[in-house]
Amino acid sequence: MKFPEDLRFSKGHEWVSVAGDVATIGITDFAQDELGDIVFVEAPEIGATLTQGEAFGVAESVKTVSDVYCPVAGEVVEINSGLVDKPELVNKSPYQDGWMIKVKISDLSALDELMSAKEYENYVLKSK
């Protein structure tokens, strides 16, 4: 199970990678492993405004439907269109090719509420 050092993590098992004021968001290695084979990803429209903690999409595995929450508030500037035909990228590459959306962050201080890789790893171990 991977916990990349350069990412921030939410309690809902989403990860955030920040470049300037744009956050790239996806679900964690732990989350994809729990869900099993992802067969469908539903993303928001580009331009949609998300509040912190709002459900922005759905990751659907063979057996379950799971909402994905936006750990930071902002405007959706890009979605990963590669997931339309290859939702399995979320399983195969949760932190790279399986990213879900990019958001222009409206309040950077929200990032402080997220966990570091080490904190998230402990959080996952406790929830197991």
Added chain:
Amino acid sequence: MTSSGKTPLYQDHIDAGARMVDFHGWLMPIFYSSILDESKSVRENVGMFDISHMGEVEVKGENAFALLQNLTSNDLGAIEQGQAQYTALLNENGGILDDLLVYKISEERFFLCLNSSNTESDVNWIADQALQYPDVEVRNLSRHYGMISIQGPNSEPLLKLLTRRDLSKIGYYHFVVTLVGGHSVLLARTGYTGEDGFEIFCEWRETGSLWKQARARGKSFGLKLIGLGARDILRLEMGYSLHGADISAETTPYEAGLGWIVKIDKPGGFIGCNALKKQREAGVKRALVGIEMIGRGIPRGGYPILSGGARVGEITSGAMSPTLGKAVGLGYAPPELAEAGTPLAVDIRGKMVEAVVKPKPFVSARVKKPALPG
């Protein structure tokens, strides 16, 4: 609720790295590696399932046949010793209390295989009805028998390595009592996948030995262990109903497209027969249809089925079919909308997604066809 039951293979599942879930009070593997890969293995090669949670009930005695004829909708008189029959237990309204297989061991001895979640209520129902029949014994043997299912085109070649019995002589829905892996078992050519395959009833304490032997022998075939997730997908691809999802005490066999297991003119009738006669004359008001998604999205149990923007029914089960690469489901719709090709829509979390009625099964069955003489 008491703590969850463990099958005799519980530790084997843990050791194999299975993801376990509580399934109606049983700790069962939902998948070992990947539901999609496991489904594919059964369609293309061979897979093995622990289904020891299933209920087994023995009904024996001089009046066992008469009791079961009255309790089930199919005609038990139509099968011989060594044959199994798919049938249903109905209530007085024709509602399906459970669907089951009846194995005819002898003229006065039958073996029932029941859904695990219904076993207790089924046994009570059967025992209550049995009071009217002298000399019938009903025994719940669910904790005495484990059950292993081996399914897929390579199930016979694999099983050949575990028994000296000539498997080519066992036809579909036939069974024998024989030695497999050195244990005396009931070996039936049945399954819930649409592929050729076998279901094996064995002593609870011998189930582990059989499982380990089959795994060892299966290595050369690339045998995969299959969890309940793939089991559900495989049966859905065949359009097989799941009790508690697609069928229940609130639905009748006619509504569920199971008219073929209702022998309405069976001598002496059966419980639910009068209600079904009326329904047959009046016509059903809903029918269980196969639905294939055209738009993006997966139908799930409880999602509304729409026609012309109006709600006309409800999805009862659905999934992404790995065999077809399409999302499919089952659901109830008015009979005038049940014709294959009828355009419908499914309300997927507030979005209206295009769908179409498809004939069942979604995937062609490749079970071994009957019935081999000698």
